[in-house]
Amino acid sequence: MSSGVPADLHIPDNYVSHTLKTQKPLPPITWHNWYKNINWLSFTILTVVPLVGIVGAVFTPLRWQTFLFSIFYYYCTGLGITAGYHRLWAHRSYNASLLLQYILAVLGAGAVEGSIKWWSRGHRAHHRYTDTDLDPYNAHKGFLYSHIGWMILKPRRKPGVADVSDLAKNPVVRWQHRNYLSLLLLMGFAVPTIICWFLWNDARGGYVYAGVLRLCFVHHVSFNPTFKAEALDVLLVVVHVLC
Ligand SMILES: [Zn+2]
Numbered sequence: 001m002s003s004g005v006p007a008d009l010h011i012p013d014n015y016v017s018h019t020l021k022t023q024k025p026l027p028p029i030t031w032h033n034w035y036k037n038i039n040w041l042s043f044t045i046l047t048v049v050p051l052v053g054i055v056g057a058v059f060t061p062l063r064w065q066t067f068l069f070s071i072f073y074y075y076c077t078g079l080g081i082t083a084g085y086h087r088l089w090a091h092r093s094y095n096a097s098l099l100l101q102y103i104l105a106v107l108g109a110g111a112v113e114g115s116i117k118w119w120s121r122g123h124r125a126h127h128r129y130t131d132t133d134l135d136p137y138n139a140h141k142g143f144l145y146s147h148i149g150w151m152i153l154k155p156r157r158k159p160g161v162a163d164v165s166d167l168a169k170n171p172v173v174r175w176q177h178r179n180y181l182s183l184l185l186l187m188g189f190a191v192p193t194i195i196c197w198f199l200w201n202d203a204r205g206g207y208v209y210a211g212v213l214r215l216c217f218v219h220h221v222s223f224n225p226t227f228k229a230e231a232l233d234v235l236l237v238v239v240h241v242l243c
Pocket of ligand 1: 086
């Protein structure tokens with residue numbers, strides 16, 4: 001905060017129960033109003049990606065070079081989320097040089113999970129209000145909800161207060177947020193297509209396997225609430241040393 005006053009200074013000790021009592025949630029989703037309560041952007045991304053991936057795979061032969069590159073690119077973009085979005089920006093578990101921050105911000109955009117700023121704001125609320133109604137992916141609402149439902153349905157409440165003023169000041173986070181759509185298209189689809197095209201003349205396979213299907217895998221592995229922390233972090237050490 002520019003005034004030097006912490007954003008959470010006046011939050012009462014019983015903030016969760018106080019907020020749940022005083023802030024009215026949106027009415028429940030029913031068979032009559034469900035279509036007004038779907039987040040159509042997320043819904044489209046999360047259904048079109050697997051559909052295009054499956055149909056594409058049926059009609060596109062898989063070359064071994066493209067297969068290996070898809071696995072490699074899966075780790076790269078996944079690392080953008082685990083080492084970047086999660087450990088570095090949401091949790092501030094370590095400091096990274098400017099170069100490493102740009103690398104992780106660009107790779108993370110290829111995972112198509114929203115900007116660092118949006119992702120980390122939700123994730124900080126998740127840890128601060130774990131498994132209450134102020135947690136955007138409250139596990140008490142069931143596995144399906146905390147995996148994917150929270151993005152497909154419009155939430156009944158705003159996530160609890162979380163201070164992201166450090167991220168609002170970070171030049172890499174701001175740059176990524178401003179250019180998010182171009183970075184998403186570039187890293188999510190264009191780069192894997194171009195690499196497979198230039199190196200072994202497999203543009204179509206690059207798009208289907210390293211672009212679309214790889215993205216579907218990254219989504220469903222990193223949406224899994226138990227995963228966010230660990231699986232790829234071992235690579236963080238290597239990248240950290242190199243950059
Ligand atoms: Zn976390």
